[in-house]
Amino acid sequence: MKKNILLITPENKEINKFRKKQVNNFIQITMPYLAAFIDESKYNIFLIDEYNEKILFKNTYDVVAITVNTCNANHCYEISSKFRKLGVKIVFGGPHATLLPEEVSKYCDYVIIGEGEITWPQFLDDFYNNRAKTIYNCKDIIPSLKGIPVPRRDLIKKRCFTKGAVFSTRGCPYHCSYCNLKQIYFDQFRVRPIQEVIEDVSSIKSRYFVFWDDNFFGDQEYSVRLMKQLAKLNKKWAAQVTLERCQNEELLKLARKSGCEYLFVGLESFSEKSLKSVNKEINNVDRYRSITNIIHNFIVNLGYKFSIKNTKFKY
Template structure:
């Protein structure tokens, strides 16, 4: 007799309310991806995505699996308690159990630590055999060859246009102090076979998609090969990708990306302060090169979405106006703005803990959007939060969009729609 399996993709309630007002909310791919490893002859699979679905507890499941990130952890612990009370076996995986296994294992029956391609199927077999272990740890980096295609068909309440997510690489060659990639993944940048990536892109139900990679340009040679083959294959889909700005100083790479269908590059600029770049351990970004590289990106008809972080030790109350001035001067098309957040096990977390600067021990606050969780060096926590909110609203104002668009001159209609989505989401933000 088949076992019933529930896969839950949790969503932070505060962040979900903001995202619902935007116009470019692609689905997370973790659970559709893990579902592809499950033998449907052995399990009846249900997938709930909290962005679109409401989790209820009136239905019984043999096995409940959740992917847990740090700001969602308490929410996941509460859901797990309800499912376990009703007799379900609960397994956790994802970033937070990998970073805080001792904490997470107290709230579930099994934890999956690290990359799941090999240990998730091993756990499933042990569960069926009645010998599931308390924890499973990935002790070597798994191959990215012959990966199954995510089960997008299991997402019942999501638009197909938002199911366009694919990975071509894993990891990042850089080591920023606030990033937890080095702690989550094995420290080895890897790539998938190009032919397999292209086959997955062709199978996507959406005409627009995103590469969910942490740094698609981590290997420039691989990225060039991928884009050449995408162009040859006749794929007509448009895409966005996350990259490092310094790696964009390559005319051939950008031209190949455009020919392959790229519309937008998400670049982790982080800050326009030399001191703050050093604090972030992101010296690969050179302030002297930024304007020329951004111009090169625009010259190749690509939009740039900048990742901006406020709160580094080099930041003071002037950083907000300085950042806005630079964004408008360079024609930055969009920004994803975050509050500096010392995620567990990162160098930044250890630094702030050692300096007694952490203001919250509640992981729910560690979402980088709604609360400052540490004592900034050159301003108060309230001043940091107010400056962050004010910057977002000023950046996404109509006047700022016009100033930036006059410089960018790139995909103006698409650019306006994306900016409008953020403006709408921020309109009622306190």
């Protein structure tokens, strides 16, 4: 007999109000990705994204899975409380659950700590067979990114343009002190097989998508090989990168040729002392202007229409 599982991408009212004003509000990839691991011979799958859907609290679900970010934690606890009063089991995962498992365990029945490629299928099998454990912790085996399933984008509603989210790498090769990636993921930068990334991107019906990588240029040789394949798809994309990698003009040209529309970069600080104190010396304050000019020149030289205001850097 099948069990009913509801996957929730939570979003409190304050965050939702802010994101509604943004153009770049692509869906969080976590739940569509986790849905792809679920055996439909055992589960009926339901997915709700609070960006544009309301949660209907009812006891027809056997288990509700919620990914918990710190900014949404209290909201997730409220969701959990309402479902648990109806007798529905709750499983938490995500960054906040990984960082503070003792806290979140007070508000749910099961906690999945860390990366989920191994533990999530284990939980699904255990829950179906009525033997689920309270804690699932991926702490000994580093999950491979090879052979992971394509996200269940067919479960996403009301997001024709912004359902395209993909990841090609995980982690970052750097060790900035303020970044908690090393606490959430294993401290090992990993890449996904290029052909599998291309198949994933090709499955997106929209022409536009975003890479959810922490540092898309983390392995430049890999990025080059991937972008050469992306160029064949005639799609448009964006990604997050570190500023110092944008010194490589050939890399930027290839990015644009493969469909790159924009990049997210972080300056963090105009103080060399501050950057050094948080182990962010890869950012060179003296080169902010020149690297920014390289990015602007790369855009202009390739004929992309872009309006640039005369910015004065003060440091």
